[in-house]
Amino acid sequence: MPVLVMKFGGTSVANLDRIRRAAKRVGVEVAKGYDVIVIVSAMSGKTNELVGWVGETSPMYDAREYDAVVSSGENVTAGLMALTLQEMDIPARSWQGWQVPLKTNSAHGAARIEEIPPENIMAKFGEGMKVAVVAGFQGISPEGRITTLGRGGSDTTAVAFAAAFDAERCDIYTDVDGVYTTDPRICQKARKLDRIAFEEMLELASLGAKVLQTRSVELAMRYNVKLRVLSSFEEQSDTAGTLICAEEDIMESNVVNGIAASREEAKMTLVTIADEPGIAASIFGPLSDAGVNVDMIIQNISEEGVTDMTFSCPIDQVKRAEKALGEARDAGKLTFEELAIDTEVCKVSAVGIGMRSQSGVAAKMFKVLSDEGINIKVIATSEIKISVLIERKYMELAVQALHDAFELEKA
Amino acid sequence: MPVLVMKFGGTSVANLDRIRRAAKRVGVEVAKGYDVIVIVSAMSGKTNELVGWVGETSPMYDAREYDAVVSSGENVTAGLMALTLQEMDIPARSWQGWQVPLKTNSAHGAARIEEIPPENIMAKFGEGMKVAVVAGFQGISPEGRITTLGRGGSDTTAVAFAAAFDAERCDIYTDVDGVYTTDPRICQKARKLDRIAFEEMLELASLGAKVLQTRSVELAMRYNVKLRVLSSFEEQSDTAGTLICAEEDIMESNVVNGIAASREEAKMTLVTIADEPGIAASIFGPLSDAGVNVDMIIQNISEEGVTDMTFSCPIDQVKRAEKALGEARDAGKLTFEELAIDTEVCKVSAVGIGMRSQSGVAAKMFKVLSDEGINIKVIATSEIKISVLIERKYMELAVQALHDAFELEKA
Numbered sequence: 001m002p003v004l005v006m007k008f009g010g011t012s013v014a015n016l017d018r019i020r021r022a023a024k025r026v027g028v029e030v031a032k033g034y035d036v037i038v039i040v041s042a043m044s045g046k047t048n049e050l051v052g053w054v055g056e057t058s059p060m061y062d063a064r065e066y067d068a069v070v071s072s073g074e075n076v077t078a079g080l081m082a083l084t085l086q087e088m089d090i091p092a093r094s095w096q097g098w099q100v101p102l103k104t105n106s107a108h109g110a111a112r113i114e115e116i117p118p119e120n121i122m123a124k125f126g127e128g129m130k131v132a133v134v135a136g137f138q139g140i141s142p143e144g145r146i147t148t149l150g151r152g153g154s155d156t157t158a159v160a161f162a163a164a165f166d167a168e169r170c171d172i173y174t175d176v177d178g179v180y181t182t183d184p185r186i187c188q189k190a191r192k193l194d195r196i197a198f199e200e201m202l203e204l205a206s207l208g209a210k211v212l213q214t215r216s217v218e219l220a221m222r223y224n225v226k227l228r229v230l231s232s233f234e235e236q237s238d239t240a241g242t243l244i245c246a247e248e249d250i251m252e253s254n255v256v257n258g259i260a261a262s263r264e265e266a267k268m269t270l271v272t273i274a275d276e277p278g279i280a281a282s283i284f285g286p287l288s289d290a291g292v293n294v295d296m297i298i299q300n301i302s303e304e305g306v307t308d309m310t311f312s313c314p315i316d317q318v319k320r321a322e323k324a325l326g327e328a329r330d331a332g333k334l335t336f337e338e339l340a341i342d343t344e345v346c347k348v349s350a351v352g353i354g355m356r357s358q359s360g361v362a363a364k365m366f367k368v369l370s371d372e373g374i375n376i377k378v379i380a381t382s383e384i385k386i387s388v389l390i391e392r393k394y395m396e397l398a399v400q401a402l403h404d405a406f407e408l409e410k411a
Numbered sequence: 412m413p414v415l416v417m418k419f420g421g422t423s424v425a426n427l428d429r430i431r432r433a434a435k436r437v438g439v440e441v442a443k444g445y446d447v448i449v450i451v452s453a454m455s456g457k458t459n460e461l462v463g464w465v466g467e468t469s470p471m472y473d474a475r476e477y478d479a480v481v482s483s484g485e486n487v488t489a490g491l492m493a494l495t496l497q498e499m500d501i502p503a504r505s506w507q508g509w510q511v512p513l514k515t516n517s518a519h520g521a522a523r524i525e526e527i528p529p530e531n532i533m534a535k536f537g538e539g540m541k542v543a544v545v546a547g548f549q550g551i552s553p554e555g556r557i558t559t560l561g562r563g564g565s566d567t568t569a570v571a572f573a574a575a576f577d578a579e580r581c582d583i584y585t586d587v588d589g590v591y592t593t594d595p596r597i598c599q600k601a602r603k604l605d606r607i608a609f610e611e612m613l614e615l616a617s618l619g620a621k622v623l624q625t626r627s628v629e630l631a632m633r634y635n636v637k638l639r640v641l642s643s644f645e646e647q648s649d650t651a652g653t654l655i656c657a658e659e660d661i662m663e664s665n666v667v668n669g670i671a672a673s674r675e676e677a678k679m680t681l682v683t684i685a686d687e688p689g690i691a692a693s694i695f696g697p698l699s700d701a702g703v704n705v706d707m708i709i710q711n712i713s714e715e716g717v718t719d720m721t722f723s724c725p726i727d728q729v730k731r732a733e734k735a736l737g738e739a740r741d742a743g744k745l746t747f748e749e750l751a752i753d754t755e756v757c758k759v760s761a762v763g764i765g766m767r768s769q770s771g772v773a774a775k776m777f778k779v780l781s782d783e784g785i786n787i788k789v790i791a792t793s794e795i796k797i798s799v800l801i802e803r804k805y806m807e808l809a810v811q812a813l814h815d816a817f818e819l820e821k822a
Contacts, residue, residue, distance in 0.1 A: 016467055050487065056427055058494040065497070068505050069490035072483040076461065079480035083469040086476070094479050098509065099555060144510060 001125065004034040005170040007136065007158035010044035012173050012232035013077050016084075022173065022232055023084040026131055030090055035125045037165060039136040039158040040081055042073025047137075063108035067138070067148045071097070074135035074154070082133045092131035093124065097138035097146065102157070104139035104147045111139055111147035113156070116164035134161065152213030159216045163223035170220065170227050171241075172212065177231035178242035179204065179211055181408040182259040187400045189409040194239065196257060197247045203351040203385045204258050212244075220244065247353055255354035255361060256406040261399050262347045265295070266318045267377060267389055269310040270325070272337035275302035282334050283309060283325070290324035292317045295347070296380040296389060312378060312389055315343055345377060346395040349387040350402060362386050368405040374398055412536065415445040416581040418547065418569035421455035423584050423643035424488050427495075433584065433643055434495040437542055441501055446536045448576060450547040450569040451492055453484025474519035478549070478559045482508070485546035485565070493544045503542035504535065508549035508557065513568070515550035515558045522550055522558035524567070527575035545572065563624030570627045574634035581631065581638050582652075583623065588642035589653035590615065590622055592819035593670040597810045600820040605650065607668060608658045612638075614762040614796045615669050623655075631655065658764055666765035666772060667817040672810050673758045676706070677729045678788060678800055680721040681736070683748035686713035693745050694720060694736070701735035703728045706758075707791040707800060723789060723800055726754055756788060757806040760798040761813060773797050779816045785809055 006029065008022045022038075029036050041047075050070045054061050078094035085092035100120060104111035121132045136154030139147045149156050155172060162170035177192060179201065184190040196204075198221035205214045211229055220227045226249075230241025243249075273279055280299075287294055292313050300308040313321055318341060328334040355361050362379075365386055369376060374397065378389035390398055403409065417440065419433045433449075440447050452458075461481045465472050489505035496503035511531060515522035532543045547565030550558045560567050566583060573581035588603060590612065595601040607615075609632035616625045622640055631638045637660075641652025654660075684690055691710075698705055703724050711719040724732055729752060739745040766772050773790075776797055780787060785808065789800035801809055814820070 016464060019468070053427060053487075053491055054494060057430070057491050058498050061494055062497055062504075065490045065494045065505055068493075068507070069487050072486045075483045075486075076464075076480050079476040080464055080468050082479075083465060083472055083476045086473055087469050093473075094476055096479070096557075146507075 001033060001035040003037060003165045003167040004029050005037045005039065005158050005162040005165070005167045006173065007039040007154060007171065008041065008081075008173045008232060009154065009175070010041040010047070011175045013040055013081065014044040016080070018232070019077070019080055019084050023081060023088060025173065025232065026085060027088055027090060030130050034168070036131045037121070037161050037167070038081060038131055038133045039154055039161060040074060040077040040133060041136050041154045042077055046073035046076070064145050067108050067146050071135070071138040071146050071148055074137050078133045078135040082131075085131050085133070090131055091129045092133055093129060094133045094135070095121065096135050098140040098144075100134065102134075102139035102160075104141055104149070106141040106143060106145075106147070108141070108145070108147055110150035111141065113139060113149070113160045116160055118165050121165075152216070155213045155216035156219060159219045159223070159225050159227065162225040163219065167225070170225050172227065172229045173232040174211065174229060175231065175233065176211060176229070177234055177240070178229055179244070179258075181257065182399055182403055183261060186261060186396050187259075187403045189400075189403055191409050191411070193242050193257065194411075195243045195245060195250045197250055197253070197353050198244060199247070199384055200257050200351050200353055201244045203349070203382070204260050217244065221246075253354050254352060254406070254408070255358045256350045256352040256408065257354070258351045259399050259402050259406075259408065260349045260351060261395055263392060263395065264315045265312050265345050265347045265389060266315045267310060267312050267342040267345045268318070268321060269308055269340040269342075270336040270338075271308050271340055272306050273309055274335065275305055275307040280309070282328065284311075286324040286328040286333070287313075287321055290320050292321045292324065296378045296387065298378050310378060312345070312347065318343065342377075344392050345389050346392040347387055347389055348395065348398045348402065349385055350406065351385045353384050355384050355386075364405065365402060368401050369398060372397055372401050412444060412446040414448060414576045414578040415440050416448045416450065416569050416573040416576070416578045417584065418450040418565060418582065419452065419492075419584045419643060420565065420586070421452045421458070422586045424451055424492065425455040427491070429643070430488070430491055430495050434492060434499060436584065436643065437496060438499055438501055441541045445579070447542045448532070448572050448578070449492060449542055449544045450565055450572060451485060451488040451544060452547050452565045453488055457484035457487070475556050478519050478557050482546070482549040482557050482559050485548050489544045489546040493542075496542050496544070501542055502540045503544055504540060505544045505546070506532065507546050509551040509555075511545065513545075513550035513571075515552055515560070517552040517554060517556075517558070519552070519556070519558055521561035522552065524550060524560065524571045527571055529576050532576075563627070566624040566627035567630060570630045570634070570636050570638065573636040573638075574630065578636070581636050583638065583640045584643040585622065585640060586642065586644065587622060587640070588645055588651070589640055590655070590669075592668065593810055593814055594672060597672060597807050598670075598814045600811075600814055602820050602822070604653050604668065605822075606654045606656060606661045608661055608664070608764050609655060610658070610795055611668050611762050611764055612655045614760070614793070615671050628655065632657075664765050665763060665817070665819065666769045667761045667763040667819065668765070669762045670810050670813045670817075670819065671760045671762060672806055674803060674806065675726045676723050676756050676758045676800065677726040678721060678723050678753040678756045679729070679732060680719055680751040680753075681747040681749075682719050682751055683717050684720055685746065686716055686718040691720070693739065695722075697735045697739040697744070698724075698732055701731050703732045703735065707789045707798065709789050721789060723756070723758065729754065753788075755803050756800050757803040758798055758800055759806065759809045759813065760796055761817065762796045764795050766795050766797075775816065776813065779812050780809055783808055783812050
């Protein structure tokens with residue numbers, strides 16, 4: 001039998017009614033002849049409750065105990081889902097991470113999957129079991145302790161199972177009905193994409209389109225797992241949702257396929273630094289050591305041996321960045337006149353694999369923004385993406401103008 | 412290092428504050444030099460919530476999935492307790508049943524413990540760990556599935572660990588401060604016992620003194636585990652609570668040590684049955700098959716080849732008993748004129764190992780009740796117990812009169 005992986009997130013299994021609804025979807029796929037592996041999250045809110053208790057008990061907690069506690073929510077859902085399927089006369093059983101076993105390294109709280117031996121579950125499929133319900137987000141370390149994969153780990157679990165079982169597809173059921181050309185709350189003309197390439201999805205995921213965990217998309221790309229995102233709250237069909245797949249599986253694509261926007265950005269400028277070899281390392285070394293995720297970087301033209309350095313980072317890392325740079329200065333490793341911080345910025349990006357073969361996208365983007373009177377503060381580009389940092393108040397305007405200009409409302 | 416087992420029930424770990432309070436008690440024992448095994452229940456209410464979800468999902472549930480779901484509450488408490496101890500600088504870690512492993516048979520929902528290999532935990536004690544926090548109530552079956560031990564299973568877990576680790580004592584922390592001569596809500600003069608013999612505790616436990624699970628007391632008696640019941644809500648001392656121990660460890664004992672009372676009784680009388688060999692089997696066979704726990708039995712004096720048979724059973728099994736006897740009659744396996752049911756009864760019992768060597772206890776009990784004008788409906792005796800079935804409205808009166816007559820308020 002071909003294997004299908006179906007993953008249901010927290011809102012899709014938030015209560016017994018929703019679990020029943022999800023089970024019906026599983027039933028539809030079983031009826032088509034699939035052996036189904038269902039990956040479940042904890043009921044929505046449960047994991048946060050457990051995380052809260054751990055934090056309150058022990059601010060600097062032992063991650064091994066954190067994992068033992070927070071993994072319990074998924075176990076509850078897995079058992080309830082198996083029972084619900086059995087009530088529908090579908091042979092099903094639950095599996096906790098250690099029972100599969102889903103083997104991880106020992107990086108508690110953010111463990112990496114090392115191996116998923118398919119033998120145990122395949123043996124049960126061979127005996128007539130139709131659905132293996134697996135508690136997502138968890139595994140077992142070489143020491144026999146429970147590990148968790150970090151936030152969004154259930155998506156990663158699902159993709160890893162799809163790879164290990166050579167599944168036909170991995171369907172991620174969530175509370176949105178697919179991946180959009182942009183955030184529909186910002187731009188009414190946003191259109192659901194039928195297909196999107198892994199690379200594009202990766203750029204969109206890391207740029208703030210919160211549909212899928214970046215890590216799960218990376219894994220899907222590496223193992224070429226066809227990934228479908230669809231809503232558990234709408235009627236199912238074979239064309240529902242968005243298929244995330246290899247570039248080769250997409251016949252025709254727009255030059256730009258999506259506009260991503262992120263509010264959570266800050267811009268920092270080190271004013272008057274020496275323009276000499278090693279200066280970049282002396283700035284970004286300490287930032288990296290402090291765990292600051294520096295995103296965009298620009299260096300001004302040098303005048304009389306001094307220059308300015310501007311970079312962006314997530315807004316909640318500003319304090320950490322400030323501290324790291326201050327300490328570097330105090331230690332005599334870095335000199336600058338001033339650290340200018342601008343927390344009133346946002347990042348808007350155009351993404352599309354078509355950019356690889358088509359030029360002029362950047363020029364068009366800059367012109368569109370200029371026509372709207374929006375000043376660009378920082379620019380960064382990759383093979384399939386152009387990002388700009390602009391004033392936050394222009395975010396909606398920029399997204400809408402770019403969506404129009406690149407005609408994203410058209411398929 | 413000597414090993415001490417400490418068990419905390421649901422109300423003793425109901426929230427983070429109470430877990431901290433329990434952890435402090437553990438700290439006191441660690442400071443005395445013990446290696447401590449802590450057995451924890453789920454936070455109070457959690458298991459009921461999970462059981463409710465399972466029942467709602469699947470009325471005739473798969474007990475394997477039931478176990479996978481309801482065992483999760485203990486895992487949460489175990490992790491939180493380990494973290495709390497770590498915050499107090501006490502080296503601790505949590506263990507789930509399958510990690511120990513606590514091996515059981517495959518009787519899901521009411522599994523029997525088969526083996527607790529002490530090697531894993533002892534190895535950690537050897538490495539400097541001071542406290543092993545074990546999730547109670549759960550184990551692992553030969554098939555590698557999670558099992559639960561049935562209600563009150565955490566007491567049984569604690570005693571089994573004390574036996575497997577040859578612990579000096581097993582302390583059961585609960586919401587009462589010990590075992591009383593009778594229910595203090597019924598009789599104000601009720602006195603806490605410092606010591607009680609296993610056999611007496613067994614009679615009291617099965618007679619309605621809900622302090623400890625019968626099964627855990629049986630296990631403690633078989634392995635001669637010293638069991639102490641004490642409150643987690645009062646200050647600790649070495650003489651706190653009640654020690655349940657072998658008869659030899661009790662220097663001096665009253666003839667009667669406790670008066671137990673149970674409201675949940677019913678009396679059933681089969682009127683006019685044939686007084687012939689095999690008649691008892693034809694009555695109690697079907698009742699046993701139907702899962703009715705028959706307690707006391709009396710057969711009237713036979714007249715003209717017919718007699719009456721009276722028995723008692725828990726009040727919630729009356730319907731089941733009625734059905735079983737009706738079906739036996741319909742199948743021609745049993746004849747009776749009438750089934751008289753009295754649900755307005757209660758059982759009052761006097762318990763004491765001293766009865767073995769001292770006669771006249773029954774006579775005294777009957778006289779006390781007679782002096783109060785209380786009619787005895789059924790009598791049953793064992794070596795260390797005399798039970799009577801009386802009208803329920805006399806329960807308080809009977810308990811108080813017996814408590815006075817046997818001078819139980821005196822140590």
